[in-house]
Every structure is written in C-alpha cells, then in structure tokens.
Amino acid sequence: MWRLFVLLVLALANPALSETTAATLFAAQKEPSAQRPSAIGTYAKGCAAGNVELPQDGPTWQAMRLSRHRNFGQPVTIDFLKDLSAFAVTQGWAGLYIGDIGNPRGGPMNSGHASHQMGLDVDIWQLPANRLDLSADEREELSSIPVRSSDQRSVTENWTPVHQAIMRQAALDPRVDRIFVAAAVKIEMCKTATAADTEWLQKIRPEGGHDTHFHVRLKCPRGSNMCQTQTPSVSELSKGGNGCDETLAWWVSDAYLNPKPPKNPPPPKPRKKKSTELLMSDLPPQCMGVLQSD
Ligand SMILES: [Zn+2]
Secondary structure: OHHHHHHHHHHHOOHHHHOOEHHHHHHOOOOOOOOOOEEEEEOOEEEEEOOEEOOOEEOOEEEOOHHHOOEEEOHHHHHHHHHHHHHHHHOOOOEEEEOOOEOOOOOOOOOOOOOOOOOOEEEEEOOOEOOOOOOHHHHHHOOOOOOEOOOOOOEOOOOOHHHHHHHHHHHHOOOEEEEEEOHHHHHHHHHHOOOOOOHHHHHEEEOOOOOOEEEEEEOOOOOOOOEOOOOOOOHHHHHOOOOOOHHHHHHHOHHHHOOOOOOOOOOOOOOOOOHHHOEHHHOOOHHHHHHHOO
C-alpha cells in the first residue's frame, strides 16, 4: 500500500521533481504551507506542514542570519522559543539569539544541517544576547562565541552559570526531547549541578561541534501522527541515568580525540546519502503534498 502510494505520487509529479534534490525544492518555497501543523517523518528525513515564522524581532529574541530564511518551525517550537527567551531575561540577558530552525516547509537544507527537517530542531547561540536592536547586516556579520576550548576538553571563559540555567530550563521543559551540546559543556554541567538536581542532565547529549550554539530538539507534538520520535542514542540513558559517567568521559579521551589507526580496519560501510542529496522519493510521500500545497 505504502509503495503504491509512493509510485503514484512520483508518477503524478512533474518528472523534473524526481531528479531535483529535495533541498533545492524546499529552499524555493518562501512561505509555509497553508495546512494543519504536522511534523512529518524523522528529524533527518522529513518535512513540516503548517509551519509558522518566528518573527525576526521579538520582545526577548532576535532571529539571526535572516538571509538564510530558516526562522520557521512548528507552532510548538515557536512557543517554546518565546518561553525560553523570556526565561533568559529573568537571568539577566536581554533575550536569546536564535539561529536556524528550518525552511518554511521544513525538509532538507542545501547547507549546514543533517536534521532540522520537521520544524522541531533549533540552534540557539551561546553568545549572550545583550542587545536586541541588531540590524539585518549585523545579524549576518556577527558571530557567536565558543564556550568549548579548541582542544575540545574543557569549557572556555565564555561559559557562565547563566548558560547553564538556560539549558537546564530547556531540559526541564516537557516539550523538549534532547539538547545537543559539546561534550565539555555537559561535563562542566555534571560537575556543577547540585546533587539533588541532576535528572534534567539526561536530556543533555554530547555531540561533535556545538561549541558556539546548543541545539534543542523537541518531541513529536500531539497530533503529528506521521512524526517519528527518536529512540535514545546514548546507551546508558535507556537505564535511566543522567549520562554523567564514563561514556561522557570518552568524548574527551585520547581514544576519541586522537585515535590510533586500527590494525585491521573494518571494511568501509556503504556511504549514506547526505541530506543535500536526498530526493523527494527519500522523504515520506506526504512531503510532496507539503511542497505542492498552497
Ligand atoms: Zn542544529
């Protein structure tokens, strides 16, 4: 049944659509689809119906890199950002600088991200938002700041208790599934969190990069029946731990940072398609409807 639907969609579609990359097709759509909000597929192979725009300027945020036109997400994501940025104000910042969420209709992007396809992922800058009157040009030119050292083993002097308070607040939010940060950031938070208050650290996941921003991933919202929630990616988390253990220490070990080449290298795995190479036929069939909707 599913295969039949795919074939039907492909046959009905303009033949050119089956060769152009999905990233190119989604980038060409400048407005969200006029559909009921729904996150469709997976974080790295999906799209988003009924996205809404995060206003470029808000009372407690500014959207950055406006030229990318990626300040669109599911309503739940936009609500979350309004709430978290208001919290940042209570901690002494003027608000938050919001990086990429996704395309107006989600889908793969021509640069920068493997995920961010369902309108449920957002990058938030580690640069404290001290002013909210940045011009469009300033938002192109200004860069965020690294909170992790270049040897990847520790946080820098840019890291503050306010950063930690904001990420803790995000992790405590029931809408949030996980938050990706540089491992050194999680290690620091594990050290400084109060003993009775570490459960939220379960949602903080070490990931390569993520030294100048943290990446918040929301759960599939209610009503998004075609959205697939991710299963835990860190082994100990399935046992209910907070991840402050040797698995975390591995991220700053020589075994990870300076690995010796193995004596008997395993045969290379077949190369996975990059997100920039995905075609419409790689996405759930409903994404064609999102792309072509008014
Ligand atoms: Zn991201």
